[in-house]
Amino acid sequence: MKVLTKERDMELKLSEAIVVITGASSGIGQATALRIAKRGGTLVLAARRQEALEKVARRCRDLGGKAIVIQTDVTREEEVQALAERALQSFGRIDVWINNAGVYMLSRFENTPADAFRRVMETNFFGYVNGARAVLPQFRRQGHGTLINISSVLGKIGSPLATAYASSKFAVTGFSECLRNEQRDMPEIHVCTILPATIDTPIFQHAANYTGREIQPLPPVHRVVDVAKAIVRCIQEPEDEVFVGLPKPVAALARMAPGLTSRVMARRIRKHFKNAPRPSNSGNLFQSKPPYGRSEDGGRKAKGRRTGRLVAAFA
Numbered sequence: 001m002k003v004l005t006k007e008r009d010m011e012l013k014l015s016e017a018i019v020v021i022t023g024a025s026s027g028i029g030q031a032t033a034l035r036i037a038k039r040g041g042t043l044v045l046a047a048r049r050q051e052a053l054e055k056v057a058r059r060c061r062d063l064g065g066k067a068i069v070i071q072t073d074v075t076r077e078e079e080v081q082a083l084a085e086r087a088l089q090s091f092g093r094i095d096v097w098i099n100n101a102g103v104y105m106l107s108r109f110e111n112t113p114a115d116a117f118r119r120v121m122e123t124n125f126f127g128y129v130n131g132a133r134a135v136l137p138q139f140r141r142q143g144h145g146t147l148i149n150i151s152s153v154l155g156k157i158g159s160p161l162a163t164a165y166a167s168s169k170f171a172v173t174g175f176s177e178c179l180r181n182e183q184r185d186m187p188e189i190h191v192c193t194i195l196p197a198t199i200d201t202p203i204f205q206h207a208a209n210y211t212g213r214e215i216q217p218l219p220p221v222h223r224v225v226d227v228a229k230a231i232v233r234c235i236q237e238p239e240d241e242v243f244v245g246l247p248k249p250v251a252a253l254a255r256m257a258p259g260l261t262s263r264v265m266a267r268r269i270r271k272h273f274k275n276a277p278r279p280s281n282s283g284n285l286f287q288s289k290p291p292y293g294r295s296e297d298g299g300r301k302a303k304g305r306r307t308g309r310l311v312a313a314f315a
């Protein structure tokens with residue numbers, strides 16, 4: 001009889017998994033796709049930049065995975081429905097759907113153009129709603145499936161100057177919790193929320209900025225591979241909520257004393273800015289902007305997990 005160790009068993013499962021990832025053209029989505037491809041998984045890669053997606057797909061195939069590309073704007077419900085349909089036509093089922101596509105914006109609330117605020121919500125929140133609408137009926141037909149929603153620590157901790165972004169991520173965290181409870185009648189359907197701290201990705205190059213100052217990632221900055229690993233762990237052993245880069249005591253504090261962590265966050269926000277001036281711009285909110293920002297990381301020296309200490313989080 002063939003005996004499998006737990007690890008080997010999990011590896012086989014990943015190699016058999018059909019995984020849809022939105023926002024796979026750069027950053028966390030790309031890093032996750034490559035990690036799954038390395039284990040032989042099958043990927044359906046979605047984002048607006050077709051050419052960047054094709055490049056990721058080629059790298060996935062070189063690593064031993066299968067990959068197809070479907071250009072999708074997640075704010076358009078019909079395109080997200082078409083993404084699910086194409087995935088099903090190609091592979092017959094969907095095991096994992098990762099709602100990851102997102103945009104970032106820094107702006108004082110009163111200075112934020114109304115259409116920019118709305119677009120952040122349309123992408124970061126309604127994009128995920130569109131994803132869940134497209135895939136959950138299929139999960140229920142199949143009797144299994146894992147929906148992974150990428151939120152943020154700003155989905156638990158309020159922050160000044162990131163009002164639209166944090167609001168969208170609070171919405172994602174709440175949405176995930178509600179869906180999770182709604183799906184409890186089917187134990188093989190999971191809804192997981194990933195809450196990363198600052199991660200070294202191109203998101204800060206892509207960001208909309210109405211503050212008048214150049215921005216930089218809010219330290220400490222963590223490696224993109226740490227989030228990719230956490231997502232893969234969730235595929236194998238689903239968990240309700242997983243913080244990445246936030247030390248456990250701070251994560252516990254964020255849950256127990258959200259007011260206190262919010263006040264600390266408010267004091268730290270100045271570290272998000274450089275002294276250089278920067279004209280207002282809408283970044284990649286409304287259109288994707290080649291050529292920059294197609295890689296997994298943002299080109300910074302990100303810190304490993306060990307350096308994400310309590311003291312750094314409150315520095």
Ligand code: NDP
Pocket residue numbers: 022023024025026027028029046047048049050052072073074075100101102103123150151152153195196197198199200201202203204206284287288289
């Ligand atoms: P990136 O900017 O590198 O990636 C964002 C991805 O979303 C890109 O692939 C982009 O591709 C895609 N995207 C943006 N708008 C749309 C749209 N309308 N339709 C389809 N795809 C879209 O940033 P990250 O990898 O850092 O971000 C991934 C997720 O992680 C986001 O949800 C973000 O909020 C979250 N996160 C990131 C943190 C960080 O510090 N980096 C911290 C916490 C959470 P394209 O332009 O080709 O459409």
